[in-house]
Amino acid sequence: AQKVTQAQTEISVVEKEDVTLDCVYETRDTTYYLFWYKQPPSGELVFLIRRNSFDEQNEISGRYSWNFQKSTSSFNFTITASQVVDSAVYFCALSKPNTGTASKLTFGTGTRLQVTL
Amino acid sequence: ETGVTQSPTHLIKTRGQQVTLRCSSQSGHNTVSWYQQALGQGPQFIFQYYREEENGRGNFPPRFSGLQFPNYSSELNVNALELDDSALYLCASSSGVRTGSNEQFFGPGTRLTVL
Numbered sequence: 761a762q763k764v765t766q767a768q769t770e771i772s773v774v775e776k777e778d779v780t781l782d783c784v785y786e787t788r789d790t791t792y793y794l795f796w797y798k799q800p801p802s803g804e805l806v807f808l809i810r811r812n813s814f815d816e817q818n819e820i821s822g823r824y825s826w827n828f829q830k831s832t833s834s835f836n837f838t839i840t841a842s843q844v845v846d847s848a849v850y851f852c853a854l855s856k857p858n859t860g861t862a863s864k865l866t867f868g869t870g871t872r873l874q875v876t877l
Numbered sequence: 878e879t880g881v882t883q884s885p886t887h888l889i890k891t892r893g894q895q896v897t898l899r900c901s902s903q904s905g906h907n908t909v910s911w912y913q914q915a916l917g918q919g920p921q922f923i924f925q926y927y928r929e930e931e932n933g934r935g936n937f938p939p940r941f942s943g944l945q946f947p948n949y950s951s952e953l954n955v956n957a958l959e960l961d962d963s964a965l966y967l968c969a970s971s972s973g974v975r976t977g978s979n980e981q982f983f984g985p986g987t988r989l990t991v992l
Contacts, residue, residue, distance in 0.1 A: 764919075795980075797983075802985060803965055803967075803985050803986040803988070804983055804984065804985040804986065805920070805967065805969075805983035806983075807980055807981075807982070807983075810980060851919055851920075853919075863908075863925070863971070863981075864910065864922035864925065864933060864935065865910075865912075865920070865922065865969075865981060866922070867919030867920050867921075868919050869917075869918055869919050870917075870918075870919050
């Protein structure tokens with residue numbers, strides 16, 4: 761069975777601070793995919809990144825960066841110089857590879873990020 | 878390119894009633910997945926439809942059913958509503974079905990309240 765744990769329920773930071781959202785996953789598959797989604801108050805899940813299990817290279821996209829460590833089964837997300845517009849709930853998710861079954865996403869419980877002025 | 882749309886936005890029903898939620902997939906996408914998101918929780922997979930057939934189901938009872946139409950739009954039907962069915966129902970579309978890497982594009986959701 762697959763499982764995603766986001767231990768941080770809620771984080772509050774002041775604008776311009778850096779913040780890291782933790783994600784730990786469990787899977788028996790050797791090939792899998794990891795995702796981060798952002799859910800603003802409007803409710804729509806916004807895709808941020810996808811990473812496959814064979815690619816442990818860290819990625820940076822503007823103020824966002826992701827640290828994938830297979831040895832600790834973690835896929836952490838860092839926002840540098842946070843802004844008020846970053847306030848949202850962030851979900852980490854896990855997906856199975858091409859196995860002939862539905863490519864469902866298994867989500868964590870989310871981390872609510874509140875950025876204040 | 879039109880994104881994923883869902884209707885209605887909000888819905889209030891009473892226990893025991895039936896409800897139908899609708900989803901239009903993104904242009905070019907042939908796969909639709911439905912998720913239930915209870916308050917304060919992550920989305921939970923209900924089922925997925927590919928080319929008008931159910932292609933996998935999560936841990937939800939048979940009173941949750943669905944349809945996919947030739948234009949790849951989809952419906953989620955819930956019979957005999959229970960209070961615990963109150964949640965945000967999210968629809969996601971993607972291209973292909975059996976590739977876990979495919980990005981799923983989510984709609985804005987339907988907020989269902991069961992009284």
